[in-house]
Amino acid sequence: MASYAAITAYTSEHGSRPASAASVSRQRSQRHKKESGTIGSASWLSSVINLLNTIVGAGVLAMPSALSHMGILLGTFVILWAGLTAGFGLYLQTRCARYLERGSASFFALSQITYPNAAVMFDAAIAIKCFGVGISYLIIIGDLMPGVVKGFNEEVEGFLVQRRFWITAFMLIVIPFSFLRRLDSLKYTSVVALISIGYLVILVVYHFAAGDTMSERGDIRFIEWAGAASTLSSFPVIVFAYTCHQNMFSILNEIKDNSPLRTTSVVTASIGSAGAIYVLVAITGYLSFGNNVAGNIVAQYIPSIASTIGKAAIVVLVMFSYPLQVHPCRASVDAVLKWRPSRLRSSSTSPSSSPSRSSLLGKRNTSRPARDEMGEARFAAITTVIVVLSYIVAMTVSSLEKVLAYVGSTGSTSISFILPGLFYYKISSPHSPHHQRLMKDEDDEEEYAEDDDDADGADEGTTGREGGKQAWWDLRLKGRHWRRDLLRKLSLALAIYGLVVMVTCLATNTFFVAAH
Structure with missing residues (x-):
């Protein structure tokens, strides 16, 4: 790692950690807080709420059905494993940012x-995915609103039981929220959804x-x-239930305190809460109906005001x-429209066009905005x-299951x-020019910020014992180097795991489409 090599070289030349490390750390921390206040204003709680709302959707109601195929033991393990891998992907995003x-x-x-040269392909995939989910x-x-209306009054007829009317009506409600520029502005609607x-x-x-469902309950696994086929059919449901990574960078851009500890706690709280919800609903829902559970468990309950409100809650969600x-x-579409392959190639290969250290390290030039935001038009x-x-696609198509x-x-x-x-994996390579230029000062800042108190205590306690201080600092550097090397290997393992999941899900979808 560049930071490890740089600090090791410094300690080899000067014999110890710089005496002004604590003061440097404090100055950089103050600068970091100042910049964070001008760019990000979202609180920790609003970041967790928006991320959790992005994670947990109507798919939570399919968790009991997934457990009926996998069994309680394997199903619970898969839910927790899917949350762990999704959380690790979010953590890598915080590191990349x-x-x-x-x-x-x-x-x-x-x-x-x-x-x-692959940037346009990545953003196009994200745009298509988010567009399809929307x-x-x-x-x-x-599909649900006509049933909700019937649940309150079975004699209702006419436009109130037509799906197109309700799509149009609710579209008029969500349009103003869709034009909000900042993700943090959606925190109140996310609270309602939660x-x-x-x-x-x-x-x-x-x-x-x-x-009250025991009379309809089947066997319990x-x-x-x-079997393998049924288990594989439920595996994508669980894996995709944690997808929220498309909004993670917006949360990192908008959060007021973007320190590693704070952003990691956002990921942990969101993924942990989602996992707890999924496990609770999966186990209690499955034990209610056993192997007779359906894909949407709310639809199985005896018609009542409570179950009708449950359907309405899904609509609100x-x-x-x-x-x-x-x-x-919107962000991905904008990136696709801005993409210029010839410019990207020249900027990435031409030495004269290499970005300066100050710009790469996040030291903003006050003469221009830090973010290239879209114009109003x-x-x-x-x-x-x-x-x-x-809206047009939703009005003309009644099912997108195969496409989605x-x-x-x-x-x-x-x-x-x-x-x-x-x-x-690419950006953290010790041989990457971006790693050499981008990470040196920023990484040193992180190390100083994390070790400020410990280093001060170590310096005070080892006064006059330079050899012991040197050994202690070298040991900390080696440990940090080992952890980063492990993290880089795990990031490659996550990418390979994603390819395996993609192939498995595509094969499973193809098999079931052919079977039906």
């Missing part, structure tokens, strides 16, 4: 310094505790499974999740096209595993 200028992190920006939300609204999720979880747990898909879709035009096209299955298999695995793994 530190190589970029504060507030400008994106898949496109990382592509420019790692795989510039359409599926509108279709869910159109309240809906809370109601659905309570509904499932209540019916399990009440035991605790350890055994239903997907309605407020729609703008969370428009946000990354461009922002409005791209958003309008996304909204109008998704393939888009999810490619798009979700790319965003969650392949791209974070490949980006970090």
